[in-house]
Amino acid sequence: MNCFMFPGQPLARCASLPDDADFAQIAQLVQKLARFDLQNLAWLSAEEGTGEGNGEGTEEGTEEGTEEGTEEGTEEGTEEGTENLGLQLYGVALSLYRLRRLRLDGVQPDLVAEHSMGIYPALVACGSLSEPDAIEITWRIGAALARMAKTQQYALGCVLGLRAEQVQIIADHNRLHVANHNTSRHFLLSGTSADMAAAVLEAVDAGAFTARFFHYDAPLHTPPIERLEGEIVGILADYRFAEPLCPLINHLDQGSLRAREIPKFLLRELSRPVYWEKTYRALRAAGADRFFEVGAGDALKKYNRWIEGEIEK
């Protein structure tokens, strides 16, 4: 049984981008809808970003995207576009590209799973959302998150090697949240930069194999994101989500999302942790035995490898 897994935001861009018509189309969509140049990882001015997209989605969706992009792009996409938001768009673009390639190769998913921001291209894989809408939602929600950085500096912290209980104690000591439970020994903390710096030192002292942090636009996957509820609900109200054509297993409770549940999930997932190990185990229990990581990098496969090793024990 095939499972397509959609990873979250990559931390960096690969050395080279795909060089073919499919990726060019997706890059054009990103440029048109988000005013972001994937080749150079650079935000464009309003004039530069008006190149014609090659949208696959409905005419209505593309029109809405253009209007939103024009109105908000100047404010968010060009003047306030952040490195993180650019990487989110890059990650979604690569996922959409790899999804196209898999489809061209005749590979179809029996199940779809997602990790964090991977939900947007995952919705495309299920037929719930068009490519243009997935790109536009990524940009609009990412821009809303990025505005949180105006008043506070935030960070994410990778902690490898400690157990969940140890990581939770460190999070509690430092007013942070555990944002990703990826395996029994791979975690992501989220919170303010100042608190994160102290937590990383504490994690190293506690015996973490590695602990490092990087600045982020918002306290992703933590309750303080609930401040944005009104804005996010308003964004999501602009989109229609079709019934998934195959089961879409969510990373919160490992249930299969129905169309009517998707907007609520998209809001909730921003303020709740990602439970990848539980998700992988649920996918295995559901019968998935061929896993395709549809996006940048191979972190999910590596987490799965770790979990498999523990299952085999």
Added chain:
Amino acid sequence: MTDELIAEVKRLIIESLRIEGMSSDEIETDAPLFGEGLGLDSIDALQLVVGMENAFGVVVPDAAVGAKVFRSVRTMADYIAQHAA
């Protein structure tokens, strides 16, 4: 350090990281494991730490030590030879 230990380390890498389609012979003894070499990352490093501990009873305590140990197959074998009980 023996050729046998070098071969064991290569097998450990392939098995721990579940590298498909690659034989031990294809891993160069002195090539970097991270970056331009096998392209390993910190997730792989932790996997190798556990693999080394299970196979040889050797502990790599942290990433700073790991950065030296996991430079190449040869440095891994050197570390095992020095620290195995």
